[in-house]
Amino acid sequence: xxxxxFNLARMTTATTGTGTxxxxxxxxxxxxxxxxxxxxxxxxxxxxxxxANSELGIGQYxxxxxxxxxxxxxxxxxxxxxxxxxxxEVYLPVIASDGxxxxxxxxxxxxxxxxxxxxxxxxxxxxxxxxxxxxxxxGAAPSNSNPILIPFRDPTAAxxxxxxxxxxxxxxxxxxxxxxxxxxxxxxxxxxxVAIDNGGTVVLGAFQSVTGGAAPTAIAPLNEAAPAxxxxxxxxxxxxxxxxxxxxxxxRIIGYVDYASGLATAxxxxxxxxTVQLFGPGIRKxxxxxxxxxxxxxxxxxxxxxxxxxxxxxxxxxxxxAPNLMLVEANSGGLNSPTSTNxxxxxxxxxxxxLGCPGVSRVDGSVTNALSxxxxxxxxxxxxxxxxTYVLKLxxxxxxSGVGTGINGDVxxxxxLIKAQExxx
Numbered sequence: 001x002x003x004x005x006f007n008l009a010r011m012t013t014a015t016t017g018t019g020t021x022x023x024x025x026x027x028x029x030x031x032x033x034x035x036x037x038x039x040x041x042x043x044x045x046x047x048x049x050x051x052a053n054s055e056l057g058i059g060q061y062x063x064x065x066x067x068x069x070x071x072x073x074x075x076x077x078x079x080x081x082x083x084x085x086x087x088x089e090v091y092l093p094v095i096a097s098d099g100x101x102x103x104x105x106x107x108x109x110x111x112x113x114x115x116x117x118x119x120x121x122x123x124x125x126x127x128x129x130x131x132x133x134x135x136x137x138x139g140a141a142p143s144n145s146n147p148i149l150i151p152f153r154d155p156t157a158a159x160x161x162x163x164x165x166x167x168x169x170x171x172x173x174x175x176x177x178x179x180x181x182x183x184x185x186x187x188x189x190x191x192x193x194v195a196i197d198n199g200g201t202v203v204l205g206a207f208q209s210v211t212g213g214a215a216p217t218a219i220a221p222l223n224e225a226a227p228a229x230x231x232x233x234x235x236x237x238x239x240x241x242x243x244x245x246x247x248x249x250x251x252r253i254i255g256y257v258d259y260a261s262g263l264a265t266a267x268x269x270x271x272x273x274x275t276v277q278l279f280g281p282g283i284r285k286x287x288x289x290x291x292x293x294x295x296x297x298x299x300x301x302x303x304x305x306x307x308x309x310x311x312x313x314x315x316x317x318x319x320x321x322a323p324n325l326m327l328v329e330a331n332s333g334g335l336n337s338p339t340s341t342n343x344x345x346x347x348x349x350x351x352x353x354x355l356g357c358p359g360v361s362r363v364d365g366s367v368t369n370a371l372s373x374x375x376x377x378x379x380x381x382x383x384x385x386x387x388x389t390y391v392l393k394l395x396x397x398x399x400x401s402g403v404g405t406g407i408n409g410d411v412x413x414x415x416x417l418i419k420a421q422e423x424x425x
Contacts, residue, residue, distance in 0.1 A: 004038070004042050004043065004044055005092075006033070006036040006037050006038055006044065006092050007031075007036055008030050008031045008036060009030065009031050009032065009033045009035075009036035009038065009091060009092040010026065010027040010030035010031070010089060010090070010091040010092075011023045011024055011025065011026055011027060011030075011032055011033060011089070011090050011091075012024040012025055012026075012027060012087075012088075012089055012090075013084065013088050013089070013090050014086050014087070015084050015086065015088070016083075016084050016085065016086045017083060017084060018070075018081040018082070018083055018084070019070075020067050020068065020069045020070065021048070021059075021067060021068045021069075021070065021084070021088075021090055022065065022066065022067050023066045023067065023068060023090060027089055027091075030091075033061055033066075033068075033092070034063065034066075036092070037138075038061050038092075039061075039063070040061065040062060040063035040064070041060065041061070041062070042060070042061050043058060043059070043060050043061075043071070044058070044059055044060075044061060044068075044092055045057070045058060045059075045092065045093060046058070046059045046068060046070075046090060046091070046092060046093070047090070047091050047092070047093040048082065048084070048088050048089070048090050048091075049088060049089045049091070050082060050084055050085055050087070050088035050089075051085060051087075051088075052077070053076070053077045053078060053082040054076065054077050054082070055073055055075070055076040055077075055078075055081065055082045056073070056074045056075045056076065056093065057070055057071070057072055057073035057074055057076075057081075058071045058072045058074075059071055068090060108164065109149065109164060111151070111162075111164075112151070112162055113151050113153065113162045114151055114162075115279075115280050115281070116148060116149060116150040116151070116195075116252070116254060117148065117149040117150075118136045118137050118146070118147065118148050118149065119134060119136075119137060119148050119150070119254060119278065120134065120135045120136060120137045120138075120139060120278075121133075121134060121193060121254065121255040121257075121276055121277075121278055122134070122135060122139075122276065123257050123272055123273050123276050124272065125269045125270065125271065125272050127177060128177035128268040128269050128270055129174050129175060129176050129177050129269055130174065130175040130191075130257075130269035130273075131172055131173070131174045131175075132172060132173050132174075132175075132193055132204060132206070132257070133170075133171070133172040134148060134167070134171050134172070134195075134204070134254070135148075136148060141169075141170045142167045142168050142169060142170065142171060143168055143169075144168050146168075147166055147167060147168050148166075148167040148168075148171075149164055149165070149166055149167070150164070150165050150167065150195050150202060150252055150254070151163070151164050151165075151252065152164075152165060152195075152197040152250040152251070152252050153224065153225065153250050154250070155197070155227060155248070155249070155250050157226070157227075163197065163250070165195075165197055165200065165202050167202050171202065171203075171204065172204065173203070173204035173205070173206065173241070173242055174242060175191075175206060175234065175240070175242070175269065176242070177267065177268055177269065178267045178268070179234030179240070179267050180234060180235075180266035180267030181206060181208035181234050181235065181236065181240065181266075181267070182208045182210065182211060182213065182234075182235045182236025182237070183208060183213065183236075183259075183262065183263065183266040183267070184213035184214040184262070184266055185214075185262065185263070185264065185265055185266050186261070186262045186263070186264060187213065187214050187262040187266075187381065187383065188258070188259060188260050188261060188262050188322040188323040188381075188383045189208060189210065189258075189259055189262060189323050189425075190208065190209070190256050190257070190258050190259075190321075190323040190425055191206050191207070191208055191256060191257050191258075191259075191273075192206065192207040192208070192209070192222055192253060192255075192256045192286070193205075193206060193207075193253075193254050193255050193256060193257065194206075194207060194222070194228075194239060194251045194252060194253055194254065195251065195252045195254050196228075196230065196239070196241065196246060196249050196250070196251050196252075197249055197250040197251075197252075198246055198249055199249075203241060203246075204241075205230055205239040205240060205241045205251070206234075206239070206240045207220075207222055207237075207238070207239050207240070207286075208235075208236050208237075209221075209222065209236065209237065209286035209287070209425050210236060210323075210325065210381075210425050211236045211237050212236075213236075214381070216325055216379055216381050217379070218237075219286050219287045219325065219423060219425055220236065220237035220238075220286065220287075221285070221286055221287050222251075222253060222285055222286050224250075224251060224252055224253060227248040227249055227250055227251075228248075228249060228250075228251045229245075229246065229247050229248060229249075230244075230245060230246040230247075230249070231245055232244075232245055234267070239251065253279045253285070254278065254279055255276070255277050255278040255279045256275075256277050256279070257273035257275065257276050257277070258273055258274050258275035258277075258321065258322070258323055259271075259273055259274060259323075260274040260275065260321075260322040260323070260385075261274070261322070262383075275321075284424035285424060286424055286425055287423065287424065288423070288424045289421050289422070289423060289424075290320055290321075290324060290421075290422040290423065290424050291317070291320065291421070291422045292419065292420070292421050292422075293315050293316065293317035293419070293420045294315060294417065294418070294419050294420075295313060295314050295315030295316075295417070295418045295419075296313075296415060296416065296417050296418075297311075297312040297313050297415070297416050298415050298416070299312035301313075301394055303394050303395060303396055304396055305395060305396060306395055306396055306397065306398065307395060308345075308347060308349065308354070308393035308394065308395045309393060309394055309395065310391055310393055311332075311346075311391070311392050311393060311394050311416075312416075313330060313332065313391070313392040313416045313417075313418050314389055314390060314391040314392070314418065315328075315389070315390050315418045315419065315420050316387050316388065316389045316390075317387070317388055317390075317420045317422065318385060318386060318387040318388070319382060319384060319385050319388065319422050320385065320422060321385065322383050322384055322385055323383075323425050324422050324423060324424055324425055325379060325380065325381050325422075325423045325425055326378075326379070326380040326381075326382055326388070326390075326420050326421065326422055326423070327377075327378075327379055327380075327420075327421045327423055328348050328355065328356070328377070328378045328379075328380060328390045328418065328419070328420045328421075329375075329376075329377050329378075329418070329419050329421075330346070330348055330359075330374075330375070330376045330377075330390075330392040330416070330417070330418040330419070331374065331375050331416065331417050331418075332346050332359065332374030332375075332392065332394075332416050333374075333415045333416035333417070335359065335360075335374030342396060342397045342398045343360055343397045344360070344374065344394060344395070344396060344397070345358050345359065345360050345394070345395050345397065346358060346359045346374040346376050346392055346393065346394050347359070347376050347392070347393055348376045348377075348378040348390055348391070348392060348393075348418075349390070349391050349392075349393050350380060350382065350388060350389070350390055350391075351389075354393075355378030355379075355380050355390075356376060356377050356378025356379060356380075357376060357377055357378070358376055359374040359375045359376045360374075376392060378390075390418060390420055392416070392418055
């Protein structure tokens, strides 16, 4: 049962007895339930004041006939439903379990470095530009009766208290056509949306964490614990704010938007995002691990080909989000060069695509069967949520028939391992 909050609702009633209350008119200086936003069927906390008697309970509002059904009573001066005299007042109170921790005020509510209060994130496109708008969680623009509250860290690093900012006017930002944010054509990407405390005025910024475009090289962090600088350049790894460059301002992550298939032309926002997500508990930040999958084998593999061939070392993983990257690491457990002149190479593959840096065995002209640890690492952008398989492949440098290059247990039963980590971007 969802119990809703409304402001300044207080009405008269001529009802007598302990039954359903028929509401009359608004008390002078207050609103009717309907004017305050109460809809037909809404469940509310109500209070009744009738002379020396009062009652606090849960009721259901019905717009036809304008009634309030007394579903249950929490507290009253008589120990149960009070008997109405015909001249009572009915109102919607704020109690502790109904958000009463905000009573001290919007500048210092009884909360710490908490999630924003009454926040909704919206995205729209027009003329290849992307507009991000924040509203109250009812979808209406912020106002004095529909405020958004966002906590920021104190701008002074030595101070540990939160600074709450109150938003009561429309707030949005637009990424113009031609602002690619470091994304590449046709490559899935994510835009983080941050609120920025600009000396008491809240503005919005956007952040794209992956540098390198279609061939990712790094994931930049997004740190709420330190003031940030913003830029007018819509590139990767920096907070973009249209209209002004800001210096050393507290930021707060409020959500992100995804383009799961990318954009045909990066920076031309021809379609709305595939995902709009508020930030909150359990959602990873850029660079954090989302999930890990591990494959192991003790089965040896020997190849005599100069072309990469499959080994028994593989791992499958289904990314939770198309923009996320995969960090794949493999250790063959033993990489053997059977002659003093050739060498073995291992590399990570996704299908027929070779990824990252290969591992190479030791080459020593005076040693046969030189054993090395074959380690390969790759940072991959699979761009899908389908199950994806990574395989460690092996090749022999000279491809000589009968001269085998071996891994995974060829010598001493060594154990090979491959690990795939999904990384939030």
